Amino acid sequence: MSPAALELRSVTVRYGPGCPACADADTAPVRCARCGAVLGCRRLSLDVLPGEVLGIVGESGSGKSTALACANLDLVPTAGRVLVGGDDVTDARGGARRRIRSDRLGIVYQTPQQGLDLDVTAGGNVAVRLLASGWRGFDEIRRRVLGLLAEVELPGDRADTPVSLYSGGMRQRVQLARALANSPAVLLLDEPTSGLDVSVQARILDLVRRIHEETRMAMLVVSHDLGVIRTLAQRLLVMHRGRVVEEGLCDQLLSDPQHPYTQLLVSSQL
Amino acid sequence: MSAALDGLLAGGAAGRRGYNHAYLDEAAKREVRRTLLKALCLPGHQIPFASREMPVARGWGSGGLQITLATVVPEDTVKVIDQGDDESLNALGIRDLVTRTTGAAATTETPAATLIQTRHRIPEDGLAEGVVLVFQVPIADPLRIVDARPSVTRRMHAEGDYAGVWLYLYEDMVHHDHASFTHSHPVEVEGGYVMSPSPIPRHDVARLDGAPHISLFGAGREATLYAVPPYTRVRPLAFEDRPFETERFGGPCVRCGSTGSFLVESGGEDGAPPRLVCSDTDWCRRRRERAR
Numbered sequence: 001m002s003p004a005a006l007e008l009r010s011v012t013v014r015y016g017p018g019c020p021a022c023a024d025a026d027t028a029p030v031r032c033a034r035c036g037a038v039l040g041c042r043r044l045s046l047d048v049l050p051g052e053v054l055g056i057v058g059e060s061g062s063g064k065s066t067a068l069a070c071a072n073l074d075l076v077p078t079a080g081r082v083l084v085g086g087d088d089v090t091d092a093r094g095g096a097r098r099r100i101r102s103d104r105l106g107i108v109y110q111t112p113q114q115g116l117d118l119d120v121t122a123g124g125n126v127a128v129r130l131l132a133s134g135w136r137g138f139d140e141i142r143r144r145v146l147g148l149l150a151e152v153e154l155p156g157d158r159a160d161t162p163v164s165l166y167s168g169g170m171r172q173r174v175q176l177a178r179a180l181a182n183s184p185a186v187l188l189l190d191e192p193t194s195g196l197d198v199s200v201q202a203r204i205l206d207l208v209r210r211i212h213e214e215t216r217m218a219m220l221v222v223s224h225d226l227g228v229i230r231t232l233a234q235r236l237l238v239m240h241r242g243r244v245v246e247e248g249l250c251d252q253l254l255s256d257p258q259h260p261y262t263q264l265l266v267s268s269q270l
Numbered sequence: 271m272s273a274a275l276d277g278l279l280a281g282g283a284a285g286r287r288g289y290n291h292a293y294l295d296e297a298a299k300r301e302v303r304r305t306l307l308k309a310l311c312l313p314g315h316q317i318p319f320a321s322r323e324m325p326v327a328r329g330w331g332s333g334g335l336q337i338t339l340a341t342v343v344p345e346d347t348v349k350v351i352d353q354g355d356d357e358s359l360n361a362l363g364i365r366d367l368v369t370r371t372t373g374a375a376a377t378t379e380t381p382a383a384t385l386i387q388t389r390h391r392i393p394e395d396g397l398a399e400g401v402v403l404v405f406q407v408p409i410a411d412p413l414r415i416v417d418a419r420p421s422v423t424r425r426m427h428a429e430g431d432y433a434g435v436w437l438y439l440y441e442d443m444v445h446h447d448h449a450s451f452t453h454s455h456p457v458e459v460e461g462g463y464v465m466s467p468s469p470i471p472r473h474d475v476a477r478l479d480g481a482p483h484i485s486l487f488g489a490g491r492e493a494t495l496y497a498v499p500p501y502t503r504v505r506p507l508a509f510e511d512r513p514f515e516t517e518r519f520g521g522p523c524v525r526c527g528s529t530g531s532f533l534v535e536s537g538g539e540d541g542a543p544p545r546l547v548c549s550d551t552d553w554c555r556r557r558r559e560r561a562r
Contacts, residue, residue: 094425094428094429095428095429095430095431098429098431102433120437120441121441121444123440123444124437124440124441124444127437127440128433128434128436128437128440131433131436131437131440132431132433136436136509136510137509137510137511138440138443138509138510138511138512139511140511141440141509160444160445
């Protein structure tokens with residue numbers, strides 16, 4: 001069997017110094033009363049299989065974003081391993097780490113400001129990923145950039161407009177094109193539609209689904225919105241206080257939640 | 271200034287009491303030399319140094335002057351140019367200070383010079399092996415346009431993260447159909463560090479590649495030195511299918527008829543159209559003398 005596109009193995013992230021009282025990630029409280037350290041996630045294990053869309057839901061502070069930051073190599077876990085395409089990349093540092101992030105991972109953040117340079121053109125924001133991976137032919141870069149922008153349904157004649165002049169929905173499309181530029185092993189989506197109005201949300205979700213159907217790219221979607229997860233994900237993890245409390249097929253889990261927290265989450269849907 | 275110097279320096283060595291050989295104190299010269307050796311070992315890498323107060327303001331060649339004074343030996347023949355011109359006030363002042371405090375000879379003729387301090391030009395003559403060319407640098411870091419924080423750009427240099435400069439070139443190509451650097455076009459040194467060649471025109475940038483002379487770069491205001499040793503690969507950043515291009519001129523130099531040199535506009539007052547002349551005045555003069 002081919003290795004998982006992305007794997008987190010028993011990942012613990014502690015923000016703060018840590019002390020003997022909170023050394024055991026299983027029993028420590030989220031915030032240590034003695035040293036003030038906060039546990040972002042504790043012995044979290046997950047894998048995203050090739051071609052699969054895995055969803056993570058959970059309330060604010062449940063550890064979703066910490067898990068995603070570890071997956072995107074933005075954060076080095078306190079303990080545990082991170083594997084991309086079967087390669088252990090936990091200890092990669094500096095330039096090597098940056099190259100793995102650029103060549104093998106793609107991420108769409110909740111806010112475009114996190115993922116884009118708003119003063120740079122849409123095309124430039126996509127091109128920079130190719131440039132970072134060593135592309136040096138201008139025509140070749142240009143073709144790829146315009147192809148990617150077309151794929152995310154952005155008009156080619158707007159490619160040379162600074163992103164600051166784009167609407168929120170269009171900016172998310174630019175982020176998506178940028179994330180797809182190097183055909184990553186896994187696409188990370190961090191609340192990709194949270195800041196958008198409902199009709200734009202639906203179009204972006206349709207686009208992500210279409211891209212998944214066409215490319216069978218592995219994806220990890222983090223959201224607090226069960227609707228987004230239901231639309232995109234096949235398999236689902238429910239996180240609560242830094243742990244996975246329930247795991248299963250998306251439809252099954254949402255129609256018959258077992259853990260009290262999941263039940264609360266499902267029943268809280270508007 | 272000249273009269274004051276005359277007074278201080280009158281009577282040769284005895285009159286120079288109070289001034290050390292080559293103006294700087296020995297510890298300062300040693301520090302600059304140590305930094306230069308390090309810079310030569312790491313071509314294109316910016317090395318910080320303790321830039322001293324100089325008798326020229328920072329930003330007026332103080333970095334280049336410190337290198338010149340730390341490098342010059344009495345056997346040297348020194349030439350100083352400002353945009354190709356030996357006779358500008360700043361060039362004159364620096365040449366005066368160097369020769370008077372060291373006893374080195376002065377020249378304006380490039381072939382006779384062994385140590386040349388320059389502001390924003392490389393002399394048109396090919397420089398021989400052993401010649402030291404000292405550049406004055408206003409902005410040392412080519413990544414300044416990407417991020418203004420030195421702590422960030424140092425990391426980028428260390429990791430070879432030059433996507434930001436390339437993005438700059440990409441955006442230029444999209445908006446202007448060519449690279450917009452008229453000077454300081456960033457170069458890759460020996461396949462490693464990306465370096466600012468100082469604000470020399472593209473005509474000169476192309477001439478750094480594989481040059482036999484030693485290039486030393488000093489940024490006094492930014493307290494940074496860097497260097498390119500002889501016969502080093504220096505490649506201007508350019509896309510594979512959009513080659514680096516040097517300046518093109520409408521015609522030859524109206525004084526010497528040269529077509530291969532870097533030309534600048536001269537005159538143009540009182541409604542007369544400006545004329546193209548060589549930027550390197552010494553080179554232009556010698557060509558005219560030979561033709562006579």
